[in-house]
Amino acid sequence: MPDCCSCSDVFQYETNKVTRIQSMNYGTLKWFFHVIVFSYVSFALVSDKLYQRKESVISSVHTKVKGIAEVKEEIVENGVKRLVHHVFDTADYTFPLQGNSFFVMTNFLKTEGQEQRLCPEYPTRRTLCSSDRGCKKGWMDPQSKGIQTGRCVVFKGNQKTCEVSAWCPIEAMEEAPRPALLNSAENFTVLIKNNIDFPGHNYTTRNILPGLNITCTFHKTRNPQCPIFRLGDIFRETGDNFSDVAIQGGIMGIEIYWDCNLDRWFHHCRPKYSFRRLDDKTTNVSLYPGYNFRYAKYYKENNVEKRTLIKVFGIRFDILVFGTTLKYVSFVDESHIRMVNQQLLGRRLQDVKGQEVPRPPVDFTDLSKLPLALHDPPPTPGQPEEMQLLREEVTPRPRDSPVWCQCGSCLPSQLPESHRCLEELCCRKKPGACITTSELFRKLVLSRHILQFLLLYQDPLLALDMDSTNSQLRHCAYRCYTTWRFGSQDMADFAILPSCCRWRIRREFPKSQGQYSGFKSPY
Numbered sequence: 001m002p003d004c005c006s007c008s009d010v011f012q013y014e015t016n017k018v019t020r021i022q023s024m025n026y027g028t029l030k031w032f033f034h035v036i037v038f039s040y041v042s043f044a045l046v047s048d049k050l051y052q053r054k055e056s057v058i059s060s061v062h063t064k065v066k067g068i069a070e071v072k073e074e075i076v077e078n079g080v081k082r083l084v085h086h087v088f089d090t091a092d093y094t095f096p097l098q099g100n101s102f103f104v105m106t107n108f109l110k111t112e113g114q115e116q117r118l119c120p121e122y123p124t125r126r127t128l129c130s131s132d133r134g135c136k137k138g139w140m141d142p143q144s145k146g147i148q149t150g151r152c153v154v155f156k157g158n159q160k161t162c163e164v165s166a167w168c169p170i171e172a173m174e175e176a177p178r179p180a181l182l183n184s185a186e187n188f189t190v191l192i193k194n195n196i197d198f199p200g201h202n203y204t205t206r207n208i209l210p211g212l213n214i215t216c217t218f219h220k221t222r223n224p225q226c227p228i229f230r231l232g233d234i235f236r237e238t239g240d241n242f243s244d245v246a247i248q249g250g251i252m253g254i255e256i257y258w259d260c261n262l263d264r265w266f267h268h269c270r271p272k273y274s275f276r277r278l279d280d281k282t283t284n285v286s287l288y289p290g291y292n293f294r295y296a297k298y299y300k301e302n303n304v305e306k307r308t309l310i311k312v313f314g315i316r317f318d319i320l321v322f323g324t325t326l327k328y329v330s331f332v333d334e335s336h337i338r339m340v341n342q343q344l345l346g347r348r349l350q351d352v353k354g355q356e357v358p359r360p361p362v363d364f365t366d367l368s369k370l371p372l373a374l375h376d377p378p379p380t381p382g383q384p385e386e387m388q389l390l391r392e393e394v395t396p397r398p399r400d401s402p403v404w405c406q407c408g409s410c411l412p413s414q415l416p417e418s419h420r421c422l423e424e425l426c427c428r429k430k431p432g433a434c435i436t437t438s439e440l441f442r443k444l445v446l447s448r449h450i451l452q453f454l455l456l457y458q459d460p461l462l463a464l465d466m467d468s469t470n471s472q473l474r475h476c477a478y479r480c481y482t483t484w485r486f487g488s489q490d491m492a493d494f495a496i497l498p499s500c501c502r503w504r505i506r507r508e509f510p511k512s513q514g515q516y517s518g519f520k521s522p523y
């Protein structure tokens with residue numbers, strides 16, 4: 001007999017023996033694994049963050065499904081089966097859903113002429129009985145269709161089930177019809193309208209632009225910007241067969257990814273569409289595969305309330321919208337623009353390396369369109385302060401400027417700690433003269449004359465009252481700076497002003513009370 005519980009076994013402690021081997025090969029292998037694990041953890045952390053930040057976009061979605069289907073329905077009238085042809089239009093097969101979803105019915109089971117009375121349950125293992133003893137008056141469970149009367153009655157032939165007070169006849173437990181009754185729904189199309197807003201950037205756009213041809217059909221390569229999708233094509237993209245999914249129903253995700261990375265400066269902020277099957281196509285029968293729900297149509301016949309119960313199978317489409325943006329910075333002592341990835345922020349903007357992108361070439365014919373005042377600056381005797389300020393600018397005060405400032409004219413940010421790094425940006429990468437001291441800065445960005453001209457050019461009847469004027473002029477000056485230095489409008493909207501320019505503009509057009517809100521960043 002083995003001695004398994006002796007005292008000496010209980011009071012034992014095991015430990016591993018460590019052997020240190022001086023080996024080039026094992027040493028390298030050890031560090032190799034350390035590096036892999038470390039890289040993976042870092043990667044997981046970073047990619048997790050990227051994912052969260054993708055959702056920083058506010059969006060509204062509106063859909064319209066179109067298409068007609070002919071359905072052959074088998075109906076039983078006075079015990080005689082008959083085939084009828086029904087035409088289904090949008091109102092018949094779509095149902096209103098909450099949120100960014102829409103539903104298209106692809107299959108159904110109908111139980112017609114139900115009314116409130118007593119009748120036998122549909123026979124299942126749970127409801128079959130042989131005598132009244134098998135039933136219980138007042139009993140109901142979540143799966144039953146009514147309240148038991150306590151009697152065991154004939155359902156059909158020699159099959160007996162418990163009698164219930166319910167909507168009768170009780171819905172049969174049937175399999176969904178094969179092929180799906182609305183199989184032709186694969187030819188239906190859906191038009192998706194999506195408006196988006198990047199909250200921190202004051203930037204709004206939509207997927208359907210004015211010039212877009214609305215008679216198109218989306219195709220991944222041939223027509224990737226078309227907002228009209230054929231349902232069958234969506235399923236083909238995910239490798240699913242529409243006819244198969246149509247039988248039991250399913251959930252399909254339509255992802256709209258707003259690629260506002262503006263990889264190339266001429267690239268617009270445009271959506272990319274992709275699809276993803278969201279329900280689990282491998283679930284077996286016991287786990288309720290597919291997507292279905294019941295709904296009823298009520299009516300009165302001979303003053304008796306009746307209903308048609310429909311078990312609807314279909315496809316729920318969920319529209320998911322994502323977006324990312326980049327920020328742009330420009331230094332006077334560099335010929336290119338730097339594109340800064342959102343994720344890298346958290347560090348002082350001045351020190352973030354970013355990616356170099358070419359500055360959009362200047363179209364010199366555009367210069368002739370500049371306000372007339374610019375070509376021939378009018379002497380404005382009413383504004384002697386402009387001259388004074390300029391003289392002041394020539395002598396920067398390096399002792400006041402923060403460490404990261406290379407031009408001597410930057411000021412510390414007013415923003416809360418977490419957002420401060422966004423405004424820690426100078427007009428230069430290396431020490432030298434500040435862009436705010438240039439003649440063009442004064443003419444293009446600070447001239448009240450030109451800013452007023454531009455504001456009135458946009459809105460000729462604009463009332464330039466005292467209070468709002470300064471903030472309008474200030475915001476207009478920000479825009480003048482960004483369009484001047486970044487050229488393309490796509491970039492200008494996401495361009496960050498250097499601190500010196502920001503504060504020079506604010507000094508010229510100050511806010512009478514409260515803090516400046518700055519570049520509104522969603523993060």
Ligand code: GDP
Pocket residue numbers: 200201202471474475478482492493494495496497498511515516517518519520
């Ligand atoms: P406010 O007038 O008190 O709201 O504060 P600001 O003078 O900072 O102006 C805020 C407006 O200017 C917002 O619409 C900002 O998006 C815009 N703005 C502020 N800073 C920047 C910037 O660095 N770049 C860009 N493109 N816009 C900015």
Ligand code: ZN
Pocket residue numbers: 404405406407408409410425426427428500
């Ligand atoms: Zn500076």
Ligand code: ZN
Pocket residue numbers: 407408409410426427428433434435436498500501
């Ligand atoms: Zn500067």
